[in-house]
Amino acid sequence: MTKLIYLALSIILFSCGAKSSSETKDITVTEVKKTPVNTPVFDADSAYTYVARQVAFGPRVPNTESHKNCGDYLASELTRFGAKVYQQEATLTAYDGTKLEARNIIGSYNPDNKKRILLFAHWDTRPYSDEDPNPDNYKKPIDGADDGASGVGALLEIARQINLKNPGIGIDIIFFDAEDYGVPGFARDKYNDTSESWCLGTQFWAKNPHIPNYRAEFGILLDMVGAKNAVFYKEFTSMRYAARYVDEIWETARNLGYGKYFINANGGGVTDDHEFVIKGLGIPCLDIINYDENGFGDHWHTQNDNMDNISRETLKAVGQTVLEVVYNR
Numbered sequence: 001m002t003k004l005i006y007l008a009l010s011i012i013l014f015s016c017g018a019k020s021s022s023e024t025k026d027i028t029v030t031e032v033k034k035t036p037v038n039t040p041v042f043d044a045d046s047a048y049t050y051v052a053r054q055v056a057f058g059p060r061v062p063n064t065e066s067h068k069n070c071g072d073y074l075a076s077e078l079t080r081f082g083a084k085v086y087q088q089e090a091t092l093t094a095y096d097g098t099k100l101e102a103r104n105i106i107g108s109y110n111p112d113n114k115k116r117i118l119l120f121a122h123w124d125t126r127p128y129s130d131e132d133p134n135p136d137n138y139k140k141p142i143d144g145a146d147d148g149a150s151g152v153g154a155l156l157e158i159a160r161q162i163n164l165k166n167p168g169i170g171i172d173i174i175f176f177d178a179e180d181y182g183v184p185g186f187a188r189d190k191y192n193d194t195s196e197s198w199c200l201g202t203q204f205w206a207k208n209p210h211i212p213n214y215r216a217e218f219g220i221l222l223d224m225v226g227a228k229n230a231v232f233y234k235e236f237t238s239m240r241y242a243a244r245y246v247d248e249i250w251e252t253a254r255n256l257g258y259g260k261y262f263i264n265a266n267g268g269g270v271t272d273d274h275e276f277v278i279k280g281l282g283i284p285c286l287d288i289i290n291y292d293e294n295g296f297g298d299h300w301h302t303q304n305d306n307m308d309n310i311s312r313e314t315l316k317a318v319g320q321t322v323l324e325v326v327y328n329r
């Protein structure tokens with residue numbers, strides 16, 4: 001991912017010190033929660049390994065061998081973890097006219113259950129390092145350890161846990177392709193950096209879902225969820241369309257002791273895959289994404305988005321929180 005579309009004024013206002021009072025206020029909401037069932041333990045080592053495995057294929061840029069091999073790997077892992085797997089192939093057109101051989105990879109659990117939650121991430125990686133401090137690197141692809149592989153790695157571990165213990169509701173895990181082929185910084189004089197130049201796989205799926213009339217109660221997008229010291233604010237579009245789920249998840253994270261990652265404050269808006277699921281299918285979706293008032297972190301869209309930045313603790317905070325939500329509905 002992607003880009004910050006609204007200046008994060010609200011973060012600046014909220015991050016200066018009003019946190020403890022808002023936390024106190026929210027604690028009363030906890031009382032109404034159901035008795036928790038035994039949520040599986042998210043294994044951070046396992047998730048870390050799934051991130052490393054993807055990175056080891058090389059950059060997952062559409063039309064490359066690394067991309068194809070990693071796609072095959074992801075589909076086989078979902079199969080191994082007991083999901084019903086759909087592979088949706090499409091030729092998508094990038095901002096500059098490049099035809100991208102793209103593949104959305106979908107794993108469904110309890111496919112006949114009407115009560116469903118959608119969990120998603122993008123698995124492709126950016127063909128450019130257009131935010132790199134060194135302009136010589138602008139046209140090099142990124143490893144995408146955080147931007148891409150982290151969300152997918154966390155979801156693979158969640159798939160493994162779902163296979164070990166059925167949550168009793170329908171779960172769809174979707175790895176979307178061609179998210180990160182949006183207009184690069186160095187070409188913005190020539191091409192308009194529209195939201196539609198990003199998230200091509202999601203836009204395709206929203207028009208052609210793998211199941212006709214696909215419905216889910218809500219969706220959770222994981223994007224850049226692996227960096228050391230990541231922070232997740234309540235993203236603007238998520239709050240606009242899925243506030244009750246954002247509040248539930250952020251509160252769950254706090255109750256699990258992950259409040260230092262899940263900041264109880266509103267953030268700016270980002271262009272990301274959730275926007276197109278909301279717009280296309282009317283499913284409320286939220287984005288768990290690492291950013292603050294300075295942007296998406298120094299490694300974002302640079303050569304430094306590599307395994308050195310990946311933290312088991314951050315993956316654990318996100319993965320355990322999502323499992324808790326999935327197993328307590």
Ligand SMILES: [Zn+2]
Nearest residue numbers: 001002147180
């Ligand atoms: Zn990106």
